[in-house]
Amino acid sequence: MNNDLPLARRDIIALRLEQGQGAVSTALALEFGVSEDAIRRDLRALAAAGRCRRVYGGALPLLPVSPASQAVTVRIAEGAERKQALGSAAAALVQKNALVFLDNGSSNLAIVACLPPDFGLTVATNSVHIAAAVLARSDVRLIMVGGTVDAAVGGCVDAQALAQVALLNIDRCFLGACAVSVSGGIAAFDPSDATFKRALLAASIDVAVLVTSDKLETRAPHRVCALGDIGQLVLEHDAPAAIRATLEQAGATLLVAPQLSHPAPTLE
Structure with a gap:
């Protein structure tokens, strides 16, 4: 032609x-x-x-826009069992007596119920929903990173929250992500949220990201970091094999959550 x-x-x-x-x-x-x-x-x-x-x-082709642009209150109600599977796999990464940071995110909320009991854990979070869930556990100490609450994000990502994170030595951070791709890395919709996540990276020894499959190979406008800056990506059991291979070729370390035969316990 x-x-x-x-x-x-x-x-x-x-x-x-x-x-x-x-x-x-x-x-x-x-x-x-x-x-x-x-x-x-x-x-x-x-x-x-x-x-x-x-x-x-x-x-x-352009990557599709991530579906995770909705407010966190909407995301919490979606895919509960799948997020419980991710939460269970993520909790296995936590060591005794660790300071664990749970960033804003509905998948990170699922980690709280899966944390091992009586591990001497301290959980820090900037998320209102996660703080409430941790408060219901008598065996986990809570540090609430405060500031002005952003309703769409579901927590605090302002200058006050940034200043508090800078004073922490975080052993294990579970970073929230709106979109994950080889070309765009970890990305967020809100610029202040992206800045806060970069501060978490700087304050943390080990960082993992829980990723529901609908966020894979999608885009959001504000880049947080490259895939190589993350310790582990925790994926769903049925994450597409082709995407998994592409992520590994890009240098990502993958942890695939098993399919749960029974839902994990939830906190009342």
Whole structure:
């Protein structure tokens, strides 16, 4: 196929990308009878227009926007059993007498009921919902990181909260994430939330992220860190094998939660 009109050629490439197909520069150059430089110019123009992602040798479709943009009160009611499985796997990472930080997030809330009893644990959190759940456990000490509560985030992510986190030596942090991808790393919707998460990374020895499958290979506007900055990604048992392989190739350490035959206990 030979098409000498760059705009028409770009429209054809853009349509394929919108349909979920990748674009390989060498193959497109052969198909359209033009140079690879011409195809690269097309892909640069499409990327600049926000219609694709440039990768080595071509381009990929844009990642979908993460569904985790809803308020945390909405997310808490979704996928309870799956989040319990993630919480159970995450709790196994906790050591005795540790200072554990549970960042805002409905998946992190599920960790509270799964923490081993009488482990001498101290849990710090900036989440109102998580603090309430920890308070119901007589065997876990609670540190509430305070400030002005952001209703959408479900907790405190302002300057006061940042200052308090800077004074902590966190053994194990479970970082919340709105979106997770190879190209975008860990990302968040709220810029203050992203800044707070970066402060948690700086204050923590070990960091893990619980990821429901609907957040995998999705995007959110504010980058927190690269995948390599995270100790473990805790995935659902049925996370797509292709995505798992891609994450591992990018340097992520994966922990796959087993499927629960019975729901984990919840705190009343």
